[in-house]
Amino acid sequence: MPLKLKPIYIFIIALLFTTRAHAQQTSFVSDINYPFLEKLIATAKKNYPEVKSRQSQVNAAKAVYNSAVFSWLDGLTASYIYSPQTSINISQPTIFKGYQISLSLNLGHLFSRPGVIRQTKEIYKAAEFQQAEYMLSLEAQVKRYYFSYLAAQAELRLRANAVIDAESAVKQLKYAFQKGETTFQIYNEQLTTLYSQNAFKVQAELSTFTAKTNLEELLGTKLEDVK
Template sequence: MNKNIKRVCFLLILTALTSHLHAQETFVNDISYPYLEKLIATAKKNYPEVKMKQSQVNAAKTTYNQTKFAWLDGFTASYIYSPQSSINISQPTIFKGYQLAIGLNIGQLLKNPGATSVAKENYKIAEYEQSQYMLSLEAQVKRFYFAYLGAQADLRLRSNAVIDAEGAVKQLKYAFQKGETTFQIYNSQLNSLYNQNSFKVQAELAAFTAKTNLEELLGTKLEDIK
């Protein structure tokens, strides 16, 4: 019986060592920086807030261009027509025919440089905010990409752990039926299998969530980006 117990203990130790080797898996080797650049470019192209920032820049630029020519509003032009044959006794005129009159609004002319300066600064602010958002979006895509790879690696780890646990259960079930191990040891491995399956379900959820978060920024499915 002692020999059989040693055999079972060896099996359990071997299972633990195999799980430890799986635990050494890393997602670093899965990182593809060219693919990451494609993800970033896709997000900058599709994400709605990127388009909103560009619209804000365009609006600020339009306002700035309009204020550069707003000084013309300080001038008003009109014309007076005096027929050649008419005689105005109350307001006699020397010139006959069409006469052009130009008015000047000093207040408008003095106000325009300040308005132009403010519009120019607003235009710069819109550009700065756009640049800041692009950097933030790029960093967010990287974080979600790494999180997705990490979740995939963890899912592989959990899947392998389930396979190992299933193998151990089969071996212990056979040993238990032959009377080579106790029900307590066999039941303990069954609980371990249950726990590993539970961890796998959590890892699957984490992987799908990470994929969804990344695709939200991309505006398309990961499978569509080659």
């Protein structure tokens, strides 16, 4: 006559999984720390190399614009001529003696300045807009990676608890099997479940470390170093 699992053990195992399942019905939303998230965003904006590159582009565009604004006098040329008081130039007689200053103005340069200034100003504004757009994109990316990290942690907790449940069930069935109160098939099936839960836990650990690495890439520092 085949051995069967006693009702008392069926009840214990069912109660164990039911209790644990209810305990695991939680969400990572409660783990979100918004003040800490703001610190993460500020850290990324401070450390991430692309942010510094964008700022350099803005600075360069601003320098070109300022140079164009102050280039109005580039078309104005000043020179001087010195005619000694005692000398007489027969070929080119002059009325004035001593130092004479002459000014020349390049009209083409003068008329082209407004257009050049407008162009450099628009380039400067475009660099600022691109920087602002990137800041918004970086902020959103930090949030996504932070939420992914919290979700991965929650998943890892669930998988770790599932392993504990499976281990407890295996111990219970092993004891019952040794006493002849259950079959080897039932005991072996629970062992297979335990192996599967351990595999799921390993995958959850990998997902957690991957999410943490992605977040730290944006931060430019270890997550633990953000205070």
